[in-house]
Amino acid sequence: MTSYRDLHAQQKVVNLEIKDNILKALDAVEACGSYAATGGLNYPMPFDIHIRKTDGVIQCPLKGLDQEGFKKIKSQARKAPYGKGSQTIVDQKVRYTYELDAEQFELQPTQKFDAWWKSLLAKVSKSLGVDASNMDVHRYKMLLYPPGGMFKAHTDSEKEPGMFGTLVITLPSRHDGGDVVLRHAGHKTTYRSSDYRFSWAAWYSDVRHEVKPVESGARWVLTFNLCARPPPVNRPLPSTPNVERHEAVIHKALAAWLSVPGSPRWPYLIYELDHDYTLASIKFNTLKGRDKVRAQILDKLSKKELKGKYKLFIALLEMEEHGDCYFDYDHEVGSKNRYGGYRAPQPPPDWHEFREIESTRRTMTLLDLDGEDLDDNLEFDSGNFLQKTAFSKGTKGEEGYTGYMGNYGPEATHWYRTTALVICSWSELDYLFPAGWEHEEEAGGGSEESEDQEEKQVKSAVRAPPPTAAVRRPLNVRRVAVPVAGGKRKIVELIDLTGDSD
Numbered sequence: 001m002t003s004y005r006d007l008h009a010q011q012k013v014v015n016l017e018i019k020d021n022i023l024k025a026l027d028a029v030e031a032c033g034s035y036a037a038t039g040g041l042n043y044p045m046p047f048d049i050h051i052r053k054t055d056g057v058i059q060c061p062l063k064g065l066d067q068e069g070f071k072k073i074k075s076q077a078r079k080a081p082y083g084k085g086s087q088t089i090v091d092q093k094v095r096y097t098y099e100l101d102a103e104q105f106e107l108q109p110t111q112k113f114d115a116w117w118k119s120l121l122a123k124v125s126k127s128l129g130v131d132a133s134n135m136d137v138h139r140y141k142m143l144l145y146p147p148g149g150m151f152k153a154h155t156d157s158e159k160e161p162g163m164f165g166t167l168v169i170t171l172p173s174r175h176d177g178g179d180v181v182l183r184h185a186g187h188k189t190t191y192r193s194s195d196y197r198f199s200w201a202a203w204y205s206d207v208r209h210e211v212k213p214v215e216s217g218a219r220w221v222l223t224f225n226l227c228a229r230p231p232p233v234n235r236p237l238p239s240t241p242n243v244e245r246h247e248a249v250i251h252k253a254l255a256a257w258l259s260v261p262g263s264p265r266w267p268y269l270i271y272e273l274d275h276d277y278t279l280a281s282i283k284f285n286t287l288k289g290r291d292k293v294r295a296q297i298l299d300k301l302s303k304k305e306l307k308g309k310y311k312l313f314i315a316l317l318e319m320e321e322h323g324d325c326y327f328d329y330d331h332e333v334g335s336k337n338r339y340g341g342y343r344a345p346q347p348p349p350d351w352h353e354f355r356e357i358e359s360t361r362r363t364m365t366l367l368d369l370d371g372e373d374l375d376d377n378l379e380f381d382s383g384n385f386l387q388k389t390a391f392s393k394g395t396k397g398e399e400g401y402t403g404y405m406g407n408y409g410p411e412a413t414h415w416y417r418t419t420a421l422v423i424c425s426w427s428e429l430d431y432l433f434p435a436g437w438e439h440e441e442e443a444g445g446g447s448e449e450s451e452d453q454e455e456k457q458v459k460s461a462v463r464a465p466p467p468t469a470a471v472r473r474p475l476n477v478r479r480v481a482v483p484v485a486g487g488k489r490k491i492v493e494l495i496d497l498t499g500d501s502d
């Protein structure tokens, strides 16, 4: 007969397997890029633009397009058509923008152009998950959107052999509206070119996208065809990442975890992100590359197929290690040298190894995907990390050090920080919020919702009252070791009063 102990041990093995499968499923997302990517560019631009005319050239105003510049460019342009079946037609209700062909204008590079272009293409190819050395980029059109200018939802046709995507560079011209909304496999990305002076966006050709009407000003862009090099004959073109396949694998792995009956399963799981984010930048819509794809998949599953089963958070986590450390008396207190002279104490090194450690792990901030800051300073268990070594990415953290104090040996504190996604089972949210939490229960089940409804979805109000036992401290505290009398060091807390402290 199997004993309770054996059963327990078996369950533990099953649970470890479940955890491992979730880790593998999330790590696998690493293999693919995003279906679309966007980013800002540093001004000034490393090129000038000339528009060719029969009787000369128009030098484009790159400080920002004004009325006069707009008129000049428009005078050389035509209304852009769009493809309808095998025809191209002009219909202002579907597409309203002016266009110039690649032959009508010239980019005149400055000295910095080559390095700039290389680094831009590296960003584009990395975010789309394409090998940069196999990508050619061909200038295609200059587009000018007047107020009211727009382009209804469409996918891009293959403008030349090997084309698999589009790159857009938005040139300096003030405008409101004109957002490009990109949708793929139930996911949505918005490229708000009006937020930048100079910026880029890229997407795979099969990604459905629309340019929302420009409300004021003019939107001025260059478009480029992203092509596979050399044009493949029997080789498939780079294509949109198979987000659905990843989604299915992650769904299965999470469902296995969520269906384990109660304890001893992990009530919440922590997945360390690829990139580092600061308190200011840690938000769902500022996640980068694969972090974003992972968060999008987990978010979608939590709202659809696994609705009501788990809640997703983004967190900035801190591990604090405190303890006695090894001490070199002669080094830090000073000593006599062999000629009877005195050797002055040396400043302690920046980093000390511990003899014994006590460690605690806390959240510095915990946000839901709407950016709502739910709490900080919640203790968490590193056993919930999916990665085998938590805080693995970081190099050495920060150290606070108290030197030799007569009766006491030297002590040090090390702090490490990392950012992570926290996936918490709905029924066990109180493990994460031990002092209790209030929420509007999210209905279980996996009903499909329309995109509009989804956007309007009422925020689930998870509120964690301050933990009673935990000491709350301001978020933007930095602890540093400062020298004090006698060549010693003391840990002080520096509080940045300019930022928002909790």
Ligand SMILES: O=C(O)CCC(=O)C(=O)O
Residues within 6 Å of the ligand: 143, 151, 156, 168, 180, 209, 211, 221, 223
């Ligand atoms: O204006 C843009 O950013 C995109 C234009 C576009 O979708 C296209 O030319 O196919």
Ligand SMILES: [Fe+2]
Residues within 6 Å of the ligand: 154, 155, 156, 166, 209
């Ligand atoms: Fe397009």
